[in-house]
Amino acid sequence: MESANLIQTVLIYALPVLFAITVHEAAHGYAARHFGDNTAAMLGRITLNPIKHIDPVGTILMPLLLYFATSGAFLFGYAKPVPVRFDLLRHPKRDMVWVALAGPGANLLQALLWGIFMYLLVAAGVQERFFLEMGRAGVLVNVVMFAFNLFPLPPLDGGRVLVGVLPRKQAAMLARVEPWGFFIILGLVIANELSKAFPFFPNILGFVVQYWMQPVMGLTYGLLDILLTPLSLLLH
Numbered sequence: 001m002e003s004a005n006l007i008q009t010v011l012i013y014a015l016p017v018l019f020a021i022t023v024h025e026a027a028h029g030y031a032a033r034h035f036g037d038n039t040a041a042m043l044g045r046i047t048l049n050p051i052k053h054i055d056p057v058g059t060i061l062m063p064l065l066l067y068f069a070t071s072g073a074f075l076f077g078y079a080k081p082v083p084v085r086f087d088l089l090r091h092p093k094r095d096m097v098w099v100a101l102a103g104p105g106a107n108l109l110q111a112l113l114w115g116i117f118m119y120l121l122v123a124a125g126v127q128e129r130f131f132l133e134m135g136r137a138g139v140l141v142n143v144v145m146f147a148f149n150l151f152p153l154p155p156l157d158g159g160r161v162l163v164g165v166l167p168r169k170q171a172a173m174l175a176r177v178e179p180w181g182f183f184i185i186l187g188l189v190i191a192n193e194l195s196k197a198f199p200f201f202p203n204i205l206g207f208v209v210q211y212w213m214q215p216v217m218g219l220t221y222g223l224l225d226i227l228l229t230p231l232s233l234l235l236h
Contacts, residue, residue: 012130016114016138020145021059021079022050023110024103028082031102035095037088045082055080078182081155093171097164100157104149107142108220114138115228123235139224147216151208153185154178 026048029040040046045053054060058078089095118135126132150158155178163171177184188204195203 008130012133013137013141015134016141018050019138020107020110020141022048022053023106024145024149025053025079025082027102027106028084028099031099032082032084032089035099036090037085037099039085039088040082043083053079053082093164093168097161100160100164103157104146107146107149108223111139111142111146111220111224112227114142115224116231119228119231119235143217143220143224144213146220147213150216151212153181155181 026046029046032039033041033046055078058080084096084099086092086096086099089099114135117138118132121131121135149156150161152158152162154160154163154175159174159178159181163175166174188208191202191204192206195206
């Protein structure tokens with residue numbers, strides 16, 4: 001029964017996750033091209049072909065390992081980053097903010113579209129649980145990606161936004177964190193698991209979830225409710 005539930009969960013989340021990471025990365029490449037950097041376009045990364053964006057470790061192996069290690073309580077993964085040469089942007093410090101925001105912006109738009117999809121299913125009288133759950137998964141996955149990627153730590157998009165808006169000296173100091181950003185995130189995940197076995201071990205990830213993810217996700221769901229209200233009134 002558990003294996004059947006796992007397969008069903010994977011099938012429900014597969015399409016939303018593939019769309020979420022693919023459109024997110026393609027949006028970065030499109031924004032970079034718009035502002036003067038054609039690197040991603042030349043490498044064929046401005047595409048909705050998910051194979052171009054999937055990282056075997058970050059997109060498949062790590063989420064599966066974390067799913068089994070935490071019994072589905074925590075998932076983390078990443079796609080193959082779209083290469084951006086900020087020095088090729090017309091106004092590097094300003095334009096890098098828009099390039100960084102393009103990814104989370106794409107996730108916010110997708111969350112809205114999945115919400116519209118759910119309303120249309122209900123309005124059409126569709127009762128199939130699989131499609132309704134896929135709609136909910138689509139909203140959830142994109143809201144989580146939106147909130148997580150806006151966390152102000154390079155190489156996450158929020159970190160690059162902060163580098164773009166800070167004065168040059170402070171921006172340069174923060175930019176030095178970028179090569180270590182992934183290891184910091186991985187360390188937070190490991191610390192989260194250690195804190196379960198050893199209560200004295202600091203659970204920094206818990207603070208991130210409580211004071212960043214939950215508030216930002218709450219605000220995002222509130223915004224989606226406002227945007228979907230006209231459709232809800234129209235269909236009812």
